[in-house]
Amino acid sequence: MNVRRVVLLNVIAFIVILAALYGGYSYYYQSTHYVSTDNATIEGQVVPLNVEIPGTLSDWNVSSGTTVTAGEVLGHVSTSAELQQLGQAASNPQVVKSVSNAAKIESPISGTVVNTTATAGQLVAPGQSLGEVVDLSKLYVVANLNETTLRNIDVGDTVDVYIDAYPDLSLKGTVESIGLAANSFFSLIPPSDSASGTYTKVTQTVPVKISLSGYGGENLLPGMSVSVRIHRSTT
Structure with missing residues (x-):
């Protein structure tokens, strides 16, 4: 019985030593390689969706998870107030075209909208982020x-x-x-x-x-x- 116990203890001690040696070698190998x-x-790369002119967000066709392409129109800003402020210049076709283009909200890159904070009808201003697009x-x-x-x-x-x-x-x-x-x-x-x-x-x-x-x-x-x-x- 005593011999068995001694043998068992020796086997356990041997296994513990092997485990310690393996663990030490593994740590050394990992740290050196x-x-x-x-x-x-x-x-x-997170790209914000911004507006160029102040006004009211007349429509916003975007939600989180929407796949968009570069240059795709995602919404518009109402231009009536801006044209009224321009007065007589509003009758100039070039001015009207310039304001109309600025009123478009386009996606700068192709990707997926990961977040949107805008709602149709809200007031927006240049530099304001309406959402973010990431190319996944x-x-x-x-x-x-x-x-x-x-x-x-x-x-x-x-x-x-x-x-x-x-x-x-x-x-x-x-x-x-x-x-x-x-x-x-x-x-x-x-x-x-x-x-x-x-x-x-x-x-x-x-x-x-x-x-x-x-x-x-x-x-x-x-x-x-x-x-x-x-x-x-x-x-």
Whole structure:
């Protein structure tokens, strides 16, 4: 009985040692071959839908999820008030045409409307955003990497991308660009209190843009969480 117990304990100890060795080797291999982070999201170029002249939104034929093409007319701004303000110039065909063209709200790009805040009948002004369009066929990943890992990556490095929404899916990507400033540089809250002279050193993160390939059949959406594993540069 005692012999059995000793043998069993030795076997358990051997298994634990093997597991520890494997875990150590795996950690070493991962840290020396990859730069990984789960602080990453899917992004896309967001293009706002704006108006050129002030007035009343006479019609707005857009809702979230609508597919649009570049130059497609999505709505109009009532031009009667603007023409009245122009007075006699309103009788000039060129002026009328110019105002009428400005009253059209066109999509600047082809893509999908991901958000709309406008309603027919509301007052609108130049620069006001009525919605946003994103080309869902040109999505990419932005990974926020610790500044201490940047020396291990280069533009062109291969990336493994794992989508939280699709656990069984992995995509390939490529490091397209490395940010020229840390994320904290653009923060509204400064990272240090220069007035009091106090400073707490914190590892900063830098955005890295990663292009995606081969995701045509997947329903990827801007803002989705992902994890990335960048194959470390050997140079």
